[in-house]
Amino acid sequence: QVSELVQFLLLKDQKKIPIKRADMLKTVIREYRDAYSEIVNKAGKTLQEVFGLQLVEIDSKRHTYILINNEPRAESKYLCRDKEKEKMGLLLIILSFIFMKGNSVKDSALWEFLHLLRVYPGKEHQVFGDVRKLVTEEFVRQKYLEITPIPLTDPPEFKYQWGPRAEKEISKKDVLNAVAKIQGKDPTFWASQYSEAQATR
Amino acid sequence: ENREAMLNSRSNRLTEALEEANALFDGVCRAREAALDAQFLVLASNIGKEKASELHSEMSAFDSTAFAEDLLTFMGINRIEEADDSEDDQSGFLPRDAWKKMGEEAVKYFKRAPVFHYMLGSFKSEPTVPKQRIERQKKASRGKAEQAMPAQLKKMEESHQEATEKEVERILGILQTHFENDPDTPISFFDFVIDPNSFARTVENMFHVSFLIRDGLARIKLDEDELPVIEPTKPSGGGEEESRAGARNQVIIRLDQREWK
Numbered sequence: 001q002v003s004e005l006v007q008f009l010l011l012k013d014q015k016k017i018p019i020k021r022a023d024m025l026k027t028v029i030r031e032y033r034d035a036y037s038e039i040v041n042k043a044g045k046t047l048q049e050v051f052g053l054q055l056v057e058i059d060s061k062r063h064t065y066i067l068i069n070n071e072p073r074a075e076s077k078y079l080c081r082d083k084e085k086e087k088m089g090l091l092l093i094i095l096s097f098i099f100m101k102g103n104s105v106k107d108s109a110l111w112e113f114l115h116l117l118r119v120y121p122g123k124e125h126q127v128f129g130d131v132r133k134l135v136t137e138e139f140v141r142q143k144y145l146e147i148t149p150i151p152l153t154d155p156p157e158f159k160y161q162w163g164p165r166a167e168k169e170i171s172k173k174d175v176l177n178a179v180a181k182i183q184g185k186d187p188t189f190w191a192s193q194y195s196e197a198q199a200t201r
Numbered sequence: 202e203n204r205e206a207m208l209n210s211r212s213n214r215l216t217e218a219l220e221e222a223n224a225l226f227d228g229v230c231r232a233r234e235a236a237l238d239a240q241f242l243v244l245a246s247n248i249g250k251e252k253a254s255e256l257h258s259e260m261s262a263f264d265s266t267a268f269a270e271d272l273l274t275f276m277g278i279n280r281i282e283e284a285d286d287s288e289d290d291q292s293g294f295l296p297r298d299a300w301k302k303m304g305e306e307a308v309k310y311f312k313r314a315p316v317f318h319y320m321l322g323s324f325k326s327e328p329t330v331p332k333q334r335i336e337r338q339k340k341a342s343r344g345k346a347e348q349a350m351p352a353q354l355k356k357m358e359e360s361h362q363e364a365t366e367k368e369v370e371r372i373l374g375i376l377q378t379h380f381e382n383d384p385d386t387p388i389s390f391f392d393f394v395i396d397p398n399s400f401a402r403t404v405e406n407m408f409h410v411s412f413l414i415r416d417g418l419a420r421i422k423l424d425e426d427e428l429p430v431i432e433p434t435k436p437s438g439g440g441e442e443e444s445r446a447g448a449r450n451q452v453i454i455r456l457d458q459r460e461w462k
Contacts, residue, residue: 010317011317013314013316013317014316014317016316051314053314066314067314068312068313068314069311069312069313069314069315070312080308080313080315080316082301082304084304084308084316085301085304085305085307085308086300086301086303086304087304088304088307088308088311088313089300089301089302089303089304089305089306089307090300090303091307092303092306092307092310092311093272093303093307096268097265097268100263100265100268101263101265113265113269116265116266116269116270116273117269117272117273118295127300128300150247151243151244151247152240152243152244152247168312169311169312169313170310170311170312174310175310177310178306178307178310179268182268182271182272182275183267183268183271184271189261190261190263191261192261193261193263194261
């Protein structure tokens with residue numbers, strides 16, 4: 001049962017969409033409902049010991065989980081396809097922008113910024129294709145970003161924030177360091193962001 | 202409407218609006234007006250919240266334009282000075298691997314679980330076992346196409362008998378496809394049946410091929426190196442001869458695991 005669950009989790013993680021406990025129960029555990037938490041714990045242990053992955057609950061109300069990488073970052077190249085790398089590049093930039101701007105930005109502000117990088121919501125991008133879809137649908141489904149409407153705005157506007165997966169997979173400190181590296185400055189250059197990054201775990 | 206004006210930290214427009222609303226509320230006597238007032242309150246508080254957050258980020262001003270410029274530099278932009286690009290506010294040429302470069306840096310920061318894929322079913326690597334036999338063949342190697350076969354033959358479904366029939370059909374299909382692509386060269390029998398990763402599969406493949414031979418759908422002959430080659434029989438023409446030839450031959454092929462290796 002445990003190994004079945006482990007396989008199920010690894011497969012489900014392919015699309016990076018959070019896994020619902022209900023699905024886990026339905027697909028794998030079936031008759032063993034009572035032993036559910038024990039099985040999940042063991043699966044988590046296996047994932048950690050064999051794969052170096054951590055099973056993390058990102059929503060305790062809806063009981064959804066994701067897998068994150070618990071291994072210290074190896075110096076060697078991270079094994080993933082170019083497509084994935086490119087998306088992560090865009091994502092890092094978006095998350096950085098959001099954080100540096102105070103953890104929440106308006107959609108117009110974000111797209112105005114991306115415009116400077118030759119990324120346009122209305123135009124098919126050479127690398128990303130339908131960027132708007134990637135950002136507002138894929139990244140949101142994967143819980144990297146959270147987009148909420150701003151009430152009573154006409155035409156409707158939205159605010160963009162970090163999603164729960166982003167919170168678990170990357171830290172504000174990392175993001176600040178990335179920004180600092182790219183801009184050739186010390187992270188302490190941005191004092192309030194720096195202190196916020198230090199304060200957050 | 203005057204959202205932007207109200208957001209301006211130096212402006213007191215929000216406060217003024219609130220005071221005006223307050224004064225107006227005294228005159229309210231209908232429910233609809235009260236609802237409007239409530240709506241206004243929500244709007245005002247949102248703006249207030251935004252103002253507050255802008256205040257926060259203004260403490261350590263973040264220059265997004267500079268950030269964008271630095272990002273482009275990081276991605277390897279080629280900034281050429283061109284006079285006629287002055288209309289276009291974006292001068293410079295981003296290389297094809299710009300985003301890949303960005304991505305390679307980005308992945309270092311994420312604790313992202315590598316995506317898990319099954320290893321079975323995608324035989325991209327060249328098998329080492331049949332290599333010896335291929336060398337002995339003077340004909341060109343049909344490497345890739347044959348490598349695809351083990352992946353296709355992996356699936357076993359339903360009942361055994363159905364499965365056998367399906368397999369036999371599938372193998373015939375593969376054999377015929379090869380021949381469409383390369384009509385004059387029969388395939389080395391061993392190249393065709395050997396699965397470099399599984400002895401059991403190899404035996405099964407031979408089993409299935411034997412059906413094709415029995416039914417006259419394929420033919421085995423010896424090539425100039427005295428090695429068996431297999432080819433599909435043509436549906437038309439020379440029918441009689443083929444069916445006669447296929448009728449009464451019995452061949453025993455012995456293959457044990459060591460030999461297979």
